[in-house]
Amino acid sequence: MPVLRDILGALRNSAPRGYRSMTPERRGVALLLANLTPRQRRQYVRDRYFDVIGGASATRYRLWHCFQQNVEELDQDGRRRWIWCFHPRETLVVGDVLLAQKTALELFEPEAIRVAHCYSNFSANAGPTSRIAREDFARTVPAPWRRRLAQALHSSYQVIKPSRAKFYRIASICIIAATFSCLLARVIAIH
């Protein structure tokens, strides 16, 4: 048995370490996803944000996948009241920034809000709705299988998509073949 154990250990050591071989961005997102509730996880993967309840005030905050100006404070009807901007002093990847913001709002909300800057609207160039934020999300967050399937179908369709001229040629060949086969079937039926 020790021999078997040694072989298994060697295989385990030589196998690529999933978590360790990830990029820092993906590691950050993996750590974040591991520390979200199932509901928050679904929300984040689907909508690029998740909701957090403030530990001190029970206020609902919406954390968007973005580095700055990404914390929305919502009212009871789910409408935006303010946008807050606070983040760790060190340079971190976006997954870690979101986890730090979630932890701060849940465990030391007054301190986080005290240092935060307040805004009334998202930044157009660097906010959560910007192209940079959307592309970063698509690059770092693993998509659900439905979206992956749709992307695969779309990209494979792009490869085999016929040009317009080719399409008309193929369609006319199909129509001629169908007409010819109908005529042939009638001739066979008559005889």
Added chain:
Amino acid sequence: MSFMQSPQSFENSRDRAASTKRVQIVMNRFGDTRHEFDVTDAQAVALAEERFRQLTGSGFRAAALSSDGGPGKLLNKFDREVEQTLFVPHLQGG
């Protein structure tokens, strides 16, 4: 067949082994750095306690992570019973 264990005793020994493992997660620009230690190892515990003191002394906030993703607990002093401790750097307005 001394190496064979009943499923129940195997589960118990695995749980015991798993329950002594602790991890300190420090956020940094590389994603994070994980420091694992065993609570049965006094030297490793002392090292973990020293790391906790140094990080919280330099502005990190320590939080005990919950297993279900819910709100954890803020730690003001080292607790060897906490399975996962997350160290969050000092916050600033942006």
